[in-house]
Every structure is written in C-alpha cells, then in structure tokens.
Amino acid sequence: MSNRLPTLAVVGATGAVGSVMRDILTERPNVWGEIRLIASPRSAGKVLSVRGEDVTVQALAPEVFDGVDVAMFDVPDEVSKEWAPVAAARGAVAVDNSGAFRLDPDVPLVVPEVNADQVGNRPRGIIANPNCTTLSMIVAIGALHRAYGVKDLVVSSYQAASGSGQEGIDTLRDQTATVAAERNLGNEAGDVRAAVDELGPFPAPLAYNVVPWAGSLKDDGYSSEELKVRNESRKILGLPDLRVAATCVRVPVITTHALTVHATFDSEVPAEDARKLLANAEGVEVLDDPAKGEFPTPADVVGTDPTWVGRIRQSIDDPTSLDLFLCGDNLRKGAALNTAQIAEVVAREFTQD
Amino acid sequence: MSNRLPTLAVVGATGAVGSVMRDILTERPNVWGEIRLIASPRSAGKVLSVRGEDVTVQALAPEVFDGVDVAMFDVPDEVSKEWAPVAAARGAVAVDNSGAFRLDPDVPLVVPEVNADQVGNRPRGIIANPNCTTLSMIVAIGALHRAYGVKDLVVSSYQAASGSGQEGIDTLRDQTATVAAERNLGNEAGDVRAAVDELGPFPAPLAYNVVPWAGSLKDDGYSSEELKVRNESRKILGLPDLRVAATCVRVPVITTHALTVHATFDSEVPAEDARKLLANAEGVEVLDDPAKGEFPTPADVVGTDPTWVGRIRQSIDDPTSLDLFLCGDNLRKGAALNTAQIAEVVAREFTQD
Numbered sequence: 001m002s003n004r005l006p007t008l009a010v011v012g013a014t015g016a017v018g019s020v021m022r023d024i025l026t027e028r029p030n031v032w033g034e035i036r037l038i039a040s041p042r043s044a045g046k047v048l049s050v051r052g053e054d055v056t057v058q059a060l061a062p063e064v065f066d067g068v069d070v071a072m073f074d075v076p077d078e079v080s081k082e083w084a085p086v087a088a089a090r091g092a093v094a095v096d097n098s099g100a101f102r103l104d105p106d107v108p109l110v111v112p113e114v115n116a117d118q119v120g121n122r123p124r125g126i127i128a129n130p131n132c133t134t135l136s137m138i139v140a141i142g143a144l145h146r147a148y149g150v151k152d153l154v155v156s157s158y159q160a161a162s163g164s165g166q167e168g169i170d171t172l173r174d175q176t177a178t179v180a181a182e183r184n185l186g187n188e189a190g191d192v193r194a195a196v197d198e199l200g201p202f203p204a205p206l207a208y209n210v211v212p213w214a215g216s217l218k219d220d221g222y223s224s225e226e227l228k229v230r231n232e233s234r235k236i237l238g239l240p241d242l243r244v245a246a247t248c249v250r251v252p253v254i255t256t257h258a259l260t261v262h263a264t265f266d267s268e269v270p271a272e273d274a275r276k277l278l279a280n281a282e283g284v285e286v287l288d289d290p291a292k293g294e295f296p297t298p299a300d301v302v303g304t305d306p307t308w309v310g311r312i313r314q315s316i317d318d319p320t321s322l323d324l325f326l327c328g329d330n331l332r333k334g335a336a337l338n339t340a341q342i343a344e345v346v347a348r349e350f351t352q353d
Numbered sequence: 354m355s356n357r358l359p360t361l362a363v364v365g366a367t368g369a370v371g372s373v374m375r376d377i378l379t380e381r382p383n384v385w386g387e388i389r390l391i392a393s394p395r396s397a398g399k400v401l402s403v404r405g406e407d408v409t410v411q412a413l414a415p416e417v418f419d420g421v422d423v424a425m426f427d428v429p430d431e432v433s434k435e436w437a438p439v440a441a442a443r444g445a446v447a448v449d450n451s452g453a454f455r456l457d458p459d460v461p462l463v464v465p466e467v468n469a470d471q472v473g474n475r476p477r478g479i480i481a482n483p484n485c486t487t488l489s490m491i492v493a494i495g496a497l498h499r500a501y502g503v504k505d506l507v508v509s510s511y512q513a514a515s516g517s518g519q520e521g522i523d524t525l526r527d528q529t530a531t532v533a534a535e536r537n538l539g540n541e542a543g544d545v546r547a548a549v550d551e552l553g554p555f556p557a558p559l560a561y562n563v564v565p566w567a568g569s570l571k572d573d574g575y576s577s578e579e580l581k582v583r584n585e586s587r588k589i590l591g592l593p594d595l596r597v598a599a600t601c602v603r604v605p606v607i608t609t610h611a612l613t614v615h616a617t618f619d620s621e622v623p624a625e626d627a628r629k630l631l632a633n634a635e636g637v638e639v640l641d642d643p644a645k646g647e648f649p650t651p652a653d654v655v656g657t658d659p660t661w662v663g664r665i666r667q668s669i670d671d672p673t674s675l676d677l678f679l680c681g682d683n684l685r686k687g688a689a690l691n692t693a694q695i696a697e698v699v700a701r702e703f704t705q706d
C-alpha cells in the first residue's frame with residue numbers, strides 16, 4: 001500500500017450540490033491531498049474556496065483526471081454517463097451522484113452506514129450514490145433491518161423544492177412572495193393557480209400547495225422518483241424481493257425531505273426497542289417525545305448530517321410493523337455528504353497500512 | 354308521513370365551518386322550511402345571510418330547538434356533548450360534526466355515499482359526521498371496498514391549516530408573510546424557527562415546513578387524528594377488524610386535505626379497473642393522467658365538493674394493493690357538506706310519501 005494522501009476531483013463543483021460539497025469537504029476531517037474543482041467550460045477559471053484554499057476551476061476534459069485517485073460527480077445523468085468511465089479509465093475511482101449507474105449490476109450503490117462492504121466490489125471503477133429520497137430514510141431502515149429483517153415498505157414523501165436544484169428553490173421563493181402579497185389566496189379553487197405565473201420545474205404551483213409528482217413518467221403511472229425509492233432500497237439493503245410501495249409528493253419546503261414509512265418486519269418490533277436501536281445507530285438521531293412537542297421537522301433538520309427519526313409507533317393492527325416519520329437534508333446526506341462519505345471509504349485504501 | 358318542509362337549526366353558524374355551511378345551504382337544492390341560526394350568546398343578534406334571506410342569530414338555549422326537526426352542530430366537542438342531547442330531547446334529529454359521539458355504538462357515523470342506510474339507526478336521536486381527514490378519503494375507499502373488499506389501509510396525510518380553524522389559517526398566512534419577507538430563510542437549521550414568533554395552534558412553524566402532528570397525544574405515541582382515521586374508517590365501512598396505519602402531517606396549505614393511501618384488497622385490483630370504478634362512483638372525481646400533468650392538488654380542489662383521486666397505481670410488488678393520492682376540501686365534504694348531506698337524508702323522512 002502507498003501511504004500518501006489521495007488526490008480528489010470534484011466534478012460539478014459550481015452547482016447546488018457542488019457548493020454544499022465544498023462546505024462539507026471544508027468541515028470534515030481532511031483525508032485528501034490535492035483537491036481539483038472541475039466544471040463546465042463556462043465556469044472554468046472561476047476561483048472557489050475549499051478547505052480555506054482558493055482553487056481555480058478547470059474545464060471538464062480527459063486530462064483533468066490524470067493523477068486523480070477519486071473523482072466525485074455531481075452532474076446530470078448524461079454528463080456522468082459519458083465522463084465517469086473516462087475518469088475510471090484514467091485510473092480514478094468515480095463516485096457518481098447521478099442516476100446513470102445506480103442499477104448497473106457492476107456498480108455498487110453505497111450508503112456507508114448500511115453497506116460500506118460493497119465499496120471494493122467495483123469492476124467498472126465506479127461507485128454510485130443513491131437518490132436523495134432513498135437516502136432520507138435508508139440509514140434508519142438499514143439499522144432496523146439488521147435487527148428485525150424488513151420485508152415490506154410503504155413510503156410517502158414530503159419532498160423539498162431544492163430537490164429540483166436552484167431553479168426549484170427560486171421558484172418556491174417567488175411563488176411564496178406572490179401568495180404572501182395577497183391575503184386571501186388559497187380559499188378558492190384556482191386562485192393560487194391564477195396568481196402564480198411561473199411554475200419553474202414543477203407541474204403545478206407549489207406555494208400553498210402539495211404536488212404529487214417528482215421526476216419523469218415511467219410504466220404503469222409510476223414516477224421515476226417512486227421507482228428509485230423502490231429499486232435503490234432493494235439494492236442497498238441487498239433484498240431483491242423487498243416489497244416497496246412509494247408515492248412521492250413535493251411540498252413547499254426549501255430544503256430537507258421528510259417521509260412517512262410503514263415498515264413491516266419478520267418479527268414483532270416494540271416501539272421502545274426500535275427507539276433504543278435507532279438512538280444507537282450510526283448516522284441516526286431520534287427525536288421522539290410528542291408529549292414535549294418533540295419530533296423532527298424540516299425547519300429544524302436542514303443543514304444537519306443525520307437521518308432524524310420521530311413518531312416511532314408500533315402499528316396498532318400489526319405488531320410486526322412500525323410507523324415512522326423521518327427527515328434528512330436532501331442536499332447533505334441526500335447528496336453531497338453521502339458522496340463524500342463514500343469517497344472517504346475509498347481514500348482509506350490509499351492510506352491504510 | 355307528514356308532507357311539509359322540515360325546520361333546520363344550524364348551531365355554530367358563525368364559525369369557520371358554519372360560514373361554509375351557510376354557503377352550502379344557499380347553493381344546494383332547498384329541502385328546508387325555516388332555517389334557524391344558533392351561536393354563542395356573544396354572536397346573538399347578528400344578522401347573517403342564508404338562502405338569500407337575512408336571519409337573526411339566536412343564542413344557544415333549550416327553547417331554540419322547539420319545533421326544530423333537524424339540528425346541525427358545528428361546535429367544539431364539549432358543546433356538542435352537552436347540547437346535542439338537549440336538541441334530541443326536544444324532538445330534533447341532531448347531526449353532529451364534533452368528535453363527541455362518533456364512536457358511540459348508539460350513534461351512527463354516516464357518509465351518505467357509503468352508508469346512508471345507517472341514518473335511521475339512531476336510538477339517541479343523534480347522527481355523527483366523521484372527522485375531516487377520514488372524510489377526505491372514505492368515499493373513494495368505500496367505492497373500492499364494495500367491489501374488491503378492503504382489508505388494510507396505510508394512510509399518510511398532508512393536512513391543511515384550516516383544519517385548525519380560522520386561527521390556523523391566520524397563523525399560516527402570517528408565517529408565510531414572514532418567510533416571504535426574508536429571501537434566504539429556509540436554508541439553515543433553525544432560521545425559520547427563529548423568524549417565526551407565533552406558532553398559533555401548531556407545535557412548530559408551518560410556513561416552509563411540514564409538522565408531523567395533529568390533535569392531542571393518545572396511547573402509544575399516536576395522535577388523536579391518527580386514531581380517528583383508523584377508528585372512524587372501521588365504523589363507516591362496517592369493518593371492525595380493518596387494519597389501518599395512519600400518520601398525520603400538517604402542511605403549509607390553507608384549505609384542502611390531501612392523503613396518500615396504500616390500500617390492500619381481498620383480490621387483485623388492476624389500476625384501469627379501479628380508475629373506471631372510481632370515475633363512476635358517486636361523489637368521486639378521477640383526475641389521473643400524469644402524461645398530461647393531470648393529478649389533483651389542493652390548489653385545484655379547494656372549494657369543490659367531490660373527493661378527487663389521482664395517481665392510481667397497482668402496487669408493483671402486490672397486485673392486491675393500490676397506491677392512491679386523494680384530495681378533499683376539508684371545510685366542505687370534510688365538514689359542512691357531509692353534515693348537510695346527512696341532514697338532507699333525514700329531511701326526506703319528512704317529505705316522502
């Protein structure tokens with residue numbers, strides 16, 4: 001083994017997730033030698049800060065990966081599809097946060113708290129990072145699965161606008177200003193729709209509304225987001241037959257996804273046992289005392305790293321089921337943080353004896 | 354049988370639901386003779402409009418029920434508990450929209466599209482109207498149950514602020530103005546909480562947030578709202594062993610509750626069959642063509658009467674389950690409209706041959 005600090009490339013360093021990634025690399029214990037920031041030619045030459053150092057952004061090109069040990073990709077699917085293999089061919093381990101490789105059988109889909117052991121199993125030199133909605137629950141579900149064996153998940157999401165990037169954030173802020181300006185909006189059919197003239201990336205107004213759609217239309221009326229929750233949960237947990245029913249709904253929250261999960265296990269799960277187990281699980285925080293008004297909400301969770309779990313109840317009519325409410329920052333654990341954590345697992349290969 | 358138009362009393366005529374009730378009585382085909390408006394002594398003497406007539410509000414007292422055939426109650430539980438029996442003792446049929454009598458075995462809990470046959474079964478002279486969250490789904494679930502036999506419901510709510518009355522509406526409007534005024538709120542933990550100084554009836558900020566709590570704390574960590582969804586669904590459908598798991602979450606919407614429902618039946622339910630059945634069901638509208646961006650949202654549904662259903666999918670991993678997204682105006686079908694419909698069923702007893 002070599003014993004040097006590995007070189008990291010951050011591809012997509014100027015986007016919404018890339019920006020959070022630079023914060024996370026600055027905050028976390030440093031395991032990197034050189035850090036290169038890569039973006040589209042349009043952003044090349046910009047100087048951005050990471051770890052307190054000024055770094056000049058380079059344009060995406062094959063040569064930028066020469067000498068790179070780990071390359072993180074926070075870019076659209078089609079950019080990852082083309083460029084992650086280029087990075088891998090030049091010797092880098094590509095850690096990709098797009099949907100391009102998540103279900104590729106030769107690409108592990110990794111959540112370090114759940115399946116860090118899969119990191120080395122990467123014949124294509126690519127490791128995939130899950131979708132943000134899956135990531136908002138899977139650390140907690142993985143901990144429960146190890147103890148009780150999960151067999152069925154019913155998931156409903158309360159997804160934040162920033163899941164649709166900066167355009168999503170700006171759209172919700174603009175619409176919120178519009179509905180706030182007119183005191184009586186929201187009482188009559190169509191009045192919010194009439195007042196809001198820019199839908200941005202959403203198929204209906206989001207301010208004073210909830211929209212049961214995220215992603216693109218797939219078979220049988222499912223959205224791509226719903227299929228991701230199902231298929232990625234199965235792969236991460238190593239349960240190809242897990243039953244998953246998901247409905248994804250956008251809500252007027254800037255950042256932090258929330259989810260309700262009805263999870264059914266192989267055996268009975270008393271709520272108090274689940275609460276203790278989750279309180280001791282890596283990457284999970286329990287906030288569950290409704291008598292004191294304690295449960296997680298996006299406004300409290302945004303900007304933090306863990307998966308927050310509250311409203312832990314054993315189902316009244318099925319003692320093998322739990323009903324949970326979970327929150328996770330979709331830009332941190334849901335994207336940049338998990339990518340950074342995967343990259344850190346790879347970095348250990350370079351520095352361990 | 355007599356053949357006269359019955360006399361109606363509206364108790365709670367000045368409240369949020371009472372106000373919608375006066376609109377509904379004005380809009381619907383008239384089946385009433387005299388309509389009396391009743392409220393607390395504080396509101397007595399006010400002149401309010403119903404059916405285009407000016408009516409002077411009377412203070413709640415035993416004598417106001419003399420000669421009344423049907424008395425609707427849209428008042429808090431404790432007021433109903435005291436006064437519905439008084440109205441019944443004076444010969445009126447009390448139709449009560451509080452939680453006071455819903456689970457009383459001698460009081461039918463009625464949704465006319467589902468169990469109108471229960472109206473006559475009222476030994477106490479009282480008929481109960483269900484909770485708004487239950488009402489936002491039960492007409493559609495009832496129609497599916499008649500065809501396929503429902504055995505399991507997993508429900509997650511997206512509940513509007515007006516479920517907490519005018520104070521809930523005012524609180525959300527004020528908080529929305531606050532977050533709209535400061536462009537960057539919503540990115541950092543606690544900043545919405547710091548900006549919002551009035552929580553009103555909610556246990557956490559509701560603007561730019563979702564709050565997994567509605568009602569009061571009951572056994573085993575359940576909220577009263579979640580138990581209502583379970584217990585009232587069982588009673589209305591006549592299925593005392595129905596398995597129901599509900600998680601109730603407040604969202605920043607003014608009016609119209611939305612719900613996701615994962616419903617499991619005795620037999621397989623193809624989505625297309627369910628769609629056709631629901632499209633033909635009384636009181637249900639189907640809006641389900643995601644390719645055209647068609648699904649119900651609260652902003653489109655508010656102010657309308659039906660239960661709207663979209664996102665109708667057969668669960669991928671269980672052909673006996675459907676995943677649905679439903680919306681219903683919590684002040685209309687969820688409260689005033691259903692009460693009016695029950696009262697109209699009773700009114701027919703006075704006018705039919």
